[in-house]
Amino acid sequence: MCRCFCDASDVGYGGHLTFDSTDESDEPNMFGSWSISEMKQSSTWRELEAVDRVFKNSVSRIEGKSVKIYTDNKNVSHILKVGSKKPYLQEKAMSVHDTCSKYSIDMSCDWIPRESNTKADRLSRQSDCDDWGIQSWIFEYLNDLWGLKINDHVEAAVLESGVTTDSPLYQLYPKMCKLLLGSRSDNTIKSYFYAFRRWEQYITKLGFAALPTQPIHIALYFTHLLEQGSTFHPIDNAKYGIKWAHEINGLTDPTENSFVSSIQEAAKRTAYKTVTKKEPVTTDMLIQLCEKYSDSEDLLIVRDLTMTLLGFGGFLRYDESSSLLFSNVKVKDDFLVLYLNKSKTDQYRQGNEVLISKGFSVACPFNMYLKYVRLAGFVEGSEMFLFRPVFRSGNTCKLIYKSKKLSYTSARENIISRLKLVSGNLNLGLHSLRSGGATAAANHVANDSRCLKRHGRWKTEKSKDSYIVDSIEKRLKVSQTLGL
Numbered sequence: 001m002c003r004c005f006c007d008a009s010d011v012g013y014g015g016h017l018t019f020d021s022t023d024e025s026d027e028p029n030m031f032g033s034w035s036i037s038e039m040k041q042s043s044t045w046r047e048l049e050a051v052d053r054v055f056k057n058s059v060s061r062i063e064g065k066s067v068k069i070y071t072d073n074k075n076v077s078h079i080l081k082v083g084s085k086k087p088y089l090q091e092k093a094m095s096v097h098d099t100c101s102k103y104s105i106d107m108s109c110d111w112i113p114r115e116s117n118t119k120a121d122r123l124s125r126q127s128d129c130d131d132w133g134i135q136s137w138i139f140e141y142l143n144d145l146w147g148l149k150i151n152d153h154v155e156a157a158v159l160e161s162g163v164t165t166d167s168p169l170y171q172l173y174p175k176m177c178k179l180l181l182g183s184r185s186d187n188t189i190k191s192y193f194y195a196f197r198r199w200e201q202y203i204t205k206l207g208f209a210a211l212p213t214q215p216i217h218i219a220l221y222f223t224h225l226l227e228q229g230s231t232f233h234p235i236d237n238a239k240y241g242i243k244w245a246h247e248i249n250g251l252t253d254p255t256e257n258s259f260v261s262s263i264q265e266a267a268k269r270t271a272y273k274t275v276t277k278k279e280p281v282t283t284d285m286l287i288q289l290c291e292k293y294s295d296s297e298d299l300l301i302v303r304d305l306t307m308t309l310l311g312f313g314g315f316l317r318y319d320e321s322s323s324l325l326f327s328n329v330k331v332k333d334d335f336l337v338l339y340l341n342k343s344k345t346d347q348y349r350q351g352n353e354v355l356i357s358k359g360f361s362v363a364c365p366f367n368m369y370l371k372y373v374r375l376a377g378f379v380e381g382s383e384m385f386l387f388r389p390v391f392r393s394g395n396t397c398k399l400i401y402k403s404k405k406l407s408y409t410s411a412r413e414n415i416i417s418r419l420k421l422v423s424g425n426l427n428l429g430l431h432s433l434r435s436g437g438a439t440a441a442a443n444h445v446a447n448d449s450r451c452l453k454r455h456g457r458w459k460t461e462k463s464k465d466s467y468i469v470d471s472i473e474k475r476l477k478v479s480q481t482l483g484l
Helices: 043-057 074-082 087-102 118-124 136-145 150-160 173-181 186-205 215-227 232-248 258-270 283-292 299-313 318-322 365-376 408-423 431-442 449-456 461-465 472-480
Strands: 002-008 012-019 029-033 066-071 106-111 329-331 335-340 352-357 390-393 396-399
Touching: 002 043, 002 118, 012 043, 012 118, 029 043, 029 118, 043 066, 043 074, 043 087, 066 074, 074 087, 074 106, 087 106, 150 173, 186 215, 186 232, 215 232, 215 258, 232 258, 283 299, 283 408, 283 431, 299 318, 299 352, 299 365, 299 390, 299 396, 299 408, 299 431, 318 408, 329 365, 335 365, 352 365, 431 449, 449 461
Parallel strands: 002 066, 066 106
Antiparallel strands: 002 012, 012 029, 329 335, 335 352, 390 396
C-alpha cells in the first residue's frame, strides 16, 4: 500500500510518498514552482495539478500498486471521485485517472486536515533546486513580460557561432538562459531588473536605445537623477542594473567608462544624506520587559517575547527568525541550536548553525523558548513554522493550524509596541534586536571578534562594525592606554 500526500501553495506544489515496506530515507519527495499563468489559476486547479504532477513523477514507484491520495482540499477529494462540471477541473481529474489506467494504479482519495499534511505544504513552498538557479516565474517575468529578451540574444549568438538548430548544442541554449539569470540571488536580480526598467523607461521616451546603450547616455541619466534629488544609492543601483542587463545578454558593459564612474563618484560627495539608524535594544530593556510579563501564560505575549529574545541572542534578521520551523530548533542541556536554512549572507544555501546559551536572568531565551513550546503545544518533529499568527476563541488562544509565517507588519507592531513599554522614545525597529545583541556582545571584552562575526553571519568586518555601537567605557580605553 502506498500513501501519496499532495499540497499546493501560491508559489508551487509539493508531495511525498510513504510505503509500508520501506524506510523513510527511501520515500521520495517532489516539489516545483508555478509559472505566472499557473499562479493565476484557482486554488482547486492548483491542488489537482499538484496531484497530477506528483503521480506522473512517481509512476516508476507506484506502477501496479494501490495508492491512496491524501489532500487537505475537500474539492479535490470530491472531484477525483465524481468529477466536475467545470471543464478545466474535469480535464485535470481525467489526467490523473488516465495515468492510473495507463500504469494499472488502483487509486483512492481521502481528505485530511491541514495539520496532518504539513510536510507536503512545506515542500510546496520550497524552491525547485533543479530549476537552473532561478524560479521559473521570475525568469518568465523578466524575459517575457517586460522584454529583456534574453532568449533572443542568446539564440542569435548561438546561431552566429555556427551551431545549427539540429545540433545538441542548440538544445542547451534555453537552459543557458536560466543559468545566466541564476548567477545572482532572486532578490538581487529583481533589484537590478527594476533599476534597469527605470532606466529603460526614461531613455526610450527620449528616442534612444536602452539595450545596448552608450556610456554618455548613462552619464546624462545619472545627472538627471541627481537633479531630481536622488541620493548616491539609486545612482549605484542604476549602474549595476544596466551593467547586469548588458552582461547577461553578452553585450559590452557600457558602465566601464570615465564619464560614468566620475559622475558616480560625484554622487557620493554631492548627494549624501545622513542615515538615521535604529537604536539598539539593550539587555536591561529585555530584562525589564520579561519581568513585566514574568507570570503571563498568554500565548501571544510569550510568542512575542520568544521571538524577541531569540532575535537578540542569535543576532537574527526578521527573515531568519520568521522562517524558522519548529524542527529547525534543537534543545540541548544548556543551549539551543538554531538551523537557518536560508540567510541573506548564505546565497549558496549551505545553511547556518546558531548557538544560543542558557541564561540566568528572567530574560533567558532558553527558558522562554521552552515555555513557548509548552503553551503552543508543538508536536515532536513538527514541520510547522515556529512563529505563526494567533487566533482567540473565548478564553482560548492558539497558533493558527495552517503553516504560515508571521508577517513582517504583525511582527513589527507586536514586538515594537512591547519594547516601547521599557524603552521610552527610542527609535526602534526589528533590526534593533540584531544590532542590540551584537552591541552587547561586542562591548564585552571576553568575546572573540572571529566568533562574533560567525555568530552574526557577517561576511566582512565592515558589515559587522556597522551594527555595533561602542560603549563610552570602551571608547575611553583608547586614550587611557596613552599613559598621560
